[in-house]
Amino acid sequence: MLDNNLQFDSFHFDSLTIEALDTFNYLEKDQYLQSEFPFRERAFSTAIVSGNQLTWSGPTSFYQDKNLNQYAGGIDRFFQPLCDAFRNEVVSLILSQRNERFFSLNSYEIGVHQLRILCEDDQMGYPVPEGPHQDGFDFVAIHCMNIFNTSGGVTSLFSHLPDGELVFQECLNAGQGVIVDDREIFHYTSPISSIDGTFGCRDMCVITYKRIL
Numbered sequence: 001m002l003d004n005n006l007q008f009d010s011f012h013f014d015s016l017t018i019e020a021l022d023t024f025n026y027l028e029k030d031q032y033l034q035s036e037f038p039f040r041e042r043a044f045s046t047a048i049v050s051g052n053q054l055t056w057s058g059p060t061s062f063y064q065d066k067n068l069n070q071y072a073g074g075i076d077r078f079f080q081p082l083c084d085a086f087r088n089e090v091v092s093l094i095l096s097q098r099n100e101r102f103f104s105l106n107s108y109e110i111g112v113h114q115l116r117i118l119c120e121d122d123q124m125g126y127p128v129p130e131g132p133h134q135d136g137f138d139f140v141a142i143h144c145m146n147i148f149n150t151s152g153g154v155t156s157l158f159s160h161l162p163d164g165e166l167v168f169q170e171c172l173n174a175g176q177g178v179i180v181d182d183r184e185i186f187h188y189t190s191p192i193s194s195i196d197g198t199f200g201c202r203d204m205c206v207i208t209y210k211r212i213l
């Protein structure tokens with residue numbers, strides 16, 4: 001449960017600066033896609049959040065059990081670390097979320113995923129190729145940083161089962177996010193396609209929270 005006794009909550013946040021948004025243009029391709037079209041680019045870092053401090057950890061891999069992610073689980077996945085310009089801005093986002101809204105009392109190990117989902121021509125982009133899922137953490141926060149020339153990308157939340165009761169369904173716009181209790185809620189976002197046939201993208205930040213104290 002979140003501090004407000006909800007299993008999920010939606011929220012708005014201040015837009016990143018142009019400098020931080022521009023870092024999405026320099027992400028590396030995700031090497032672990034099962035697709036000819038490279039529809040996802042990403043960076044990843046972990047940190048410890050305790051009190052009002054956030055301490056970034058050294059480079060690490062991202063691992064999910066195959067039970068949680070049939071698409072890309074069961075292997076260590078390596079991604080470039082977040083760059084400083086992006087890190088500096090997500091710190092304030094994370095601390096304000098934790099302290100003001102959701103789960104103030106504990107310390108967490110967090111994983112910060114900076115993701116760009118791309119589409120173009122007749123190529124779709126798949127934000128969640130594994131389908132409705134849990135990620136194996138306490139909380140997952142999904143932030144839409146920017147959208148350009150896309151349709152689709154509808155985020156759905158389901159209670160307790162991948163095909164459970166639909167409790168939220170919305171196309172998140174820039175500055176909009178949802179946070180879910182990952183033990184209770186399955187999350188999913190539908191594919192995106194280009195509105196006019198040229199390049200389109202959806203820039204996201206997904207933060208996982210695992211309680212350590």
Ligand SMILES: [Fe+2]
Binds near residue numbers: 134
């Ligand atoms: Fe997820």
